[in-house]
Amino acid sequence: SAVISQKPSRDICQRGTSLTIQCQVDSQVTMMFWYRQQPGQSLTLIATANQGSEATYESGFVIDKFPISRPNLTFSTLTVSNMSPEDSSIYLCSVAKDRGRWTEAFFGQGTRLTVV
Amino acid sequence: SQQGEEDPQALSIQEGENATMNCSYKTSINNLQWYRQNSGRGLVHLILIRSNEREKHSGRLRVTLDTSKKSSSLLITASRAADTASYFCATASFRDDKIIFGKGTRLHILP
Numbered sequence: 533s534a535v536i537s538q539k540p541s542r543d544i545c546q547r548g549t550s551l552t553i554q555c556q557v558d559s560q561v562t563m564m565f566w567y568r569q570q571p572g573q574s575l576t577l578i579a580t581a582n583q584g585s586e587a588t589y590e591s592g593f594v595i596d597k598f599p600i601s602r603p604n605l606t607f608s609t610l611t612v613s614n615m616s617p618e619d620s621s622i623y624l625c626s627v628a629k630d631r632g633r634w635t636e637a638f639f640g641q642g643t644r645l646t647v648v
Numbered sequence: 649s650q651q652g653e654e655d656p657q658a659l660s661i662q663e664g665e666n667a668t669m670n671c672s673y674k675t676s677i678n679n680l681q682w683y684r685q686n687s688g689r690g691l692v693h694l695i696l697i698r699s700n701e702r703e704k705h706s707g708r709l710r711v712t713l714d715t716s717k718k719s720s721s722l723l724i725t726a727s728r729a730a731d732t733a734s735y736f737c738a739t740a741s742f743r744d745d746k747i748i749f750g751k752g753t754r755l756h757i758l759p
Binding site: 563565567573574575576577580622624626628636637638639640641642 | 681689690691693696736738745746747748749750751752
């Protein structure tokens, strides 16, 4: 298993500002992902955080808006830049242990972001 | 992008009854997983079924997978109030190295 600590757990931010969300895992993991969950909706994959290289973004998400860092195998950050009310969502960090041998994914408790 | 479509979107049943949720997906997969989410926060992994399996059980959960129809079902037997939550299917592709979630079913167990 993997225990994920995600910070902050919630925040209220002014439009036009940026927020950086941290994801810390208690063990080394191969795969780290960032998801967005808008109110009442399912999880949408934003990007795969790659250690030592640029993140791989899904369609509709760009690096300028959601820059991601992953300096090592246990830590990643997601920044939500130049926020607008439409960015109000829960942002979830997820990890999986092995590439190409999928079992379950583990999730942090999420960051509830409100943009006013 | 989202892979799966859950059916129904919402389900209310009496405590003690069985709840069945369905999931359809579009592309080839290596496995399919079901997750539960309480109160819009972290997800809990329930069960995983591999593409070469047809049925799997875990406690009160029963999952089926039909790869020819690209569909799966989750059955919760003898439902309890604590089962009230949102349930999501998620598909994993080794080729794509990611997990894609369906839209989810909101289950409400009535006392």
